[in-house]
Amino acid sequence: MSKKMPETPMLDQLESGPWPSFVTGLKRLATAEGKPYADIMKSLLGQLEHSYETRKGYWKGGTVGVFGYGAGVIPRFSEVAERFPESSEFHTLRIMPAPGFFYDTKTLRNLCDIWEEHGSGLIALHGQSGDIMFQGCRSDQVQAAWDKINALGFDMGGAGAGVRTSAACVGPARCEQSCFDTLRAMKTVIDDFTDDIHRPSLPYKLKFKFSGCANDCANATQRSDIAIIGTWRDDMQVNQDEVRAKVAQLGRKEFINQVVRMCPSQALSLNDDDTLDVDNKSCVRCMHCINVCTKALKPGKDRGITILVGGKRTLKIGDLMGTVLVPFMKLETDEDFEKLLDLAHRMLDFFAENALEHERTGEMIERIGLINYLEGLDLPLDVNMITRPRTNPYVRTDGWDEEVQKWNERKVGAAE
Secondary structure (H helix, E strand, C coil): CCCCCCCHHHHHHHCCCCCCCCHHHHHHHHHCCCCCCCCHHHHHHHHHHHHHCCCCCCCCHHHCCCCCCCCCECEEEEEECCCCCCCCCCEEEEEEEECCCCCCHHHHHHHHHHHHCCCEEEEEEECCCCEEEEEEEEEEHHHHHHHHHHHHHECCCCCCEEEEEEEECCHHHHCCCCCHHHHHEEEEEEECCHHHHHHHCCCCCEEEEEEECCCCCCHHHHHHHHEEEEECCCCCEECCCHHHHHHHHHHHHHHHHHCCCCCCCCCCCEECHHHHHHHHCCCHHHHHHHHCCCCCECCCCCCEEEEECEEECCCCCCEEECEEEEEECCCCHHHHHHHHHHHHHHHHHHHHHHHHCCCCHHHHHHHHCHHHHHHHHHHCCCCCCCCCCCCCCCCCCHHHHHHHHHHHHHHHHHCC
């Protein structure tokens, strides 16, 4: 006999707002006719309601894994199993996705069928880690589920103090703004670090992410220790006929408001004949004007990557954005990719030898100093390698020497 749907008045309130609620999805799984996971989800809803009532979480960790792997399964055991026995074990399998998150519908159906048979039916595409998150599995079903997922060609993702699952934006496969092959870059790096993903042996986690341009669709700058971002170092490509068409579409005033005045470094100016001038030396490659005028503006032709290091969410010292490590590097030939891989290995080795336990790369650099980090990697110091961005993006250094001279002359005059 099927388990009765629990009363969930507090969870019901989460469905009353204007936005979709995860509670609706859980209820849909819990009320699925004839599905083996329905009772699991009813029990889960009951425990979640209990947690809301008592303001306490009841999940604890443990040890659950699959043969040959030291990471990838996140164990969750319930401390109130006697009240909610069907969800007493609710483990998560982290499965590594393909670069760019490409799937065909047959693969997705196969994954859903596997999880209906062995798990709760609850899948997250994708977790913030980048993994496919198969949530809700009993200990005796973990290996069986993994064997079938692995047979489809998927590998286990990262967990614990090791290299974590990577993520890449769609890159050149679907996006004309991509400045490098994000898919190849991710596969090159992750394939070489497979052992460090499956068998954690670092002070704490280390994550790579790859975004084809500064739009950063992989969320690399904020959420990865090593962010590879596409950029260019020559002049932006401008199609003046398309600029005029865009001005005619928006209106001159609106074009100035939406494009010219939104430039953070004031590098754009609209001429009287509705052509656009770009001060490329001042351009910071933020992508805003290109996003608005996709036909008129494109990244330059001399494309490559910027490598940033140290981004992460809150841990010991708060949120950190990535700091520029390599301002520009070509990434086109086999030799270029080998150079990237060599640098990635040096960064991992330095982290393994110098980081404290439970310390991310950004926190390690804050502790030891960026200069020491650069020396350890044998990288040159560059003016772009600043710990914190300037607060005013409009400051220019033109004429600073003359102003210093004037200031010194005024001080001498005041002293006399």
